[in-house]
Amino acid sequence: MSKPEESETFDPVDLFPEATEMDLRPGVDKCDKNSNCETVCPVAEVNEDFPGPKFQGPEQWRLTRKGDLEFDESVDKCLNCMRCDTACTNDVPLGQMHNVARANYVDNQMSHASREFLRNKMLANYGTLGKLGSMMPRISNAVFGLGATRWLNEKLLGFPSERSFPDFATQTFRGWWSDRGGDATSAERAREAREARGETGEAKKVAFFHGCYANYHQTEVAKSMVRLYESLGYEIAVPEQSCCGTPMFANGMLEDARGVAEGNVDTFGSLVEDGYDLIATCTSCSMALRKEYPELFDIDGVDEVAAHMFDAVEYLRVNEDLEAELAGADVDFPAMTYHAPCHGEVMGVEGIVTELLADVDGVELDDTGDVCCGLAGTYGWKDEKYDDSMEIGAEMFEAFEEAPGEVALTECPMCSAQIEHGTGYEVKHPMQLLETALVES
Numbered sequence: 001m002s003k004p005e006e007s008e009t010f011d012p013v014d015l016f017p018e019a020t021e022m023d024l025r026p027g028v029d030k031c032d033k034n035s036n037c038e039t040v041c042p043v044a045e046v047n048e049d050f051p052g053p054k055f056q057g058p059e060q061w062r063l064t065r066k067g068d069l070e071f072d073e074s075v076d077k078c079l080n081c082m083r084c085d086t087a088c089t090n091d092v093p094l095g096q097m098h099n100v101a102r103a104n105y106v107d108n109q110m111s112h113a114s115r116e117f118l119r120n121k122m123l124a125n126y127g128t129l130g131k132l133g134s135m136m137p138r139i140s141n142a143v144f145g146l147g148a149t150r151w152l153n154e155k156l157l158g159f160p161s162e163r164s165f166p167d168f169a170t171q172t173f174r175g176w177w178s179d180r181g182g183d184a185t186s187a188e189r190a191r192e193a194r195e196a197r198g199e200t201g202e203a204k205k206v207a208f209f210h211g212c213y214a215n216y217h218q219t220e221v222a223k224s225m226v227r228l229y230e231s232l233g234y235e236i237a238v239p240e241q242s243c244c245g246t247p248m249f250a251n252g253m254l255e256d257a258r259g260v261a262e263g264n265v266d267t268f269g270s271l272v273e274d275g276y277d278l279i280a281t282c283t284s285c286s287m288a289l290r291k292e293y294p295e296l297f298d299i300d301g302v303d304e305v306a307a308h309m310f311d312a313v314e315y316l317r318v319n320e321d322l323e324a325e326l327a328g329a330d331v332d333f334p335a336m337t338y339h340a341p342c343h344g345e346v347m348g349v350e351g352i353v354t355e356l357l358a359d360v361d362g363v364e365l366d367d368t369g370d371v372c373c374g375l376a377g378t379y380g381w382k383d384e385k386y387d388d389s390m391e392i393g394a395e396m397f398e399a400f401e402e403a404p405g406e407v408a409l410t411e412c413p414m415c416s417a418q419i420e421h422g423t424g425y426e427v428k429h430p431m432q433l434l435e436t437a438l439v440e441s
Helices: 025-029 038-040 041-047 053-064 074-078 082-089 093-107 116-124 126-133 135-142 148-157 173-180 181-198 219-231 244-252 256-271 283-296 302-307 312-317 322-327 342-347 351-355 383-402 413-423 430-438
Strands: 204-209 234-237 277-280 309-311 336-339 364-369 407-409 426-428
Touching: 038 053, 038 082, 041 116, 053 074, 053 093, 074 093, 082 093, 082 342, 093 244, 093 283, 116 126, 116 244, 126 135, 126 342, 126 364, 135 148, 135 342, 173 181, 173 219, 173 413, 181 219, 181 234, 204 256, 204 407, 219 234, 219 312, 219 430, 244 256, 244 312, 256 277, 256 283, 256 336, 256 407, 283 309, 283 342, 283 364, 302 309, 309 312, 312 351, 312 430, 322 342, 322 351, 322 430, 351 426, 351 430, 383 413, 407 413, 413 426, 426 430
Parallel strands: 204 234, 204 277, 277 309, 336 364, 336 407, 407 426
Antiparallel strands: none
16 A cells, blocks of 8 residues: 655554554545445345444545444444445555454454354454364364254354364375475476476576465365466475464454464565565465555565465466466366356456356356355354355355356365355365366376
């Protein structure tokens, strides 16, 4: 975000004591109240008690500058999809404002002894829960799969009993990566692939931000990415890392998010200095490092990390001739329907998958259109928000029902979970399709 011009006369408001350039007044003053943001807000569409992103952003910011007004509790109903950022024609930092407002509400007005705060703290720090659950995955899956466990979780913590907890993989992605030989094995396989492809010059190098879900649950997505990238000659580094922080942003826990952001920027910033670009298979993870970190935190090296962060499909589309690679592919996929994640739209990558696969022989691909899935990470995992989550997702569910086939395609693991929950469809990640098409078995 640009700093205010010296000629402006307003007094800066120090929202972040460590970084006065994060003052949001310039962004507030850009809002002309055209209400474009209101028209795309999924929550405002289904919940008449939610005043919408314009109130949650510029209007609430102005009101609370007076010092005697609290943040409206409705900010907790925002699902952090950031569609309002995409719709705004004046570059008002709505998502940033919502994150700041939500954090102020949670820090200063929400009871930290409440059931809701405890549950939200658990959801925000899912990386810790994932690590614990993956230590004994079969036992964890059996326990979380019990109806009694779901009932207790709803009564004690407010998790909706309608949802089934995602299964833990029997081996984490990091465990698989280590057993396979780690970075050294990847470098060797990539070198062999470059030789086979007749490529010369410097090695192609990427560092993988796997996040929580690909490490603990959807490990096959991460494995497909590894095999695909290595077959195209890329050396992959998988450093130690923390959660991206997206669930912390969504639950108003900015100090928790700052902690993981500082560690991730330090780790991946060093790799950028060593010539690596950064990729993620989850659009929420890539958006956190690419958009939310530099917007919210003044961390040394954050802009360099953001500039080198890519969605995994996007990166190949930019750096490889995938159309030519796919032209010779012999595929026989079932009819599929693609859903673009909201956070992919925020980064401008929502059309890449459909454009890439549109002309591939053997691929029949439909599209759900510009709709939100409704789960929004942790939002739909709260009992009081479950009905809104499902109502938001209804348009997407209907699109799947009307499309041919029963296989869904999306990059976001949370969208994937909502699709499975609402339709029963099998869900694939684009990395899995591209591996099937391009990597020899």
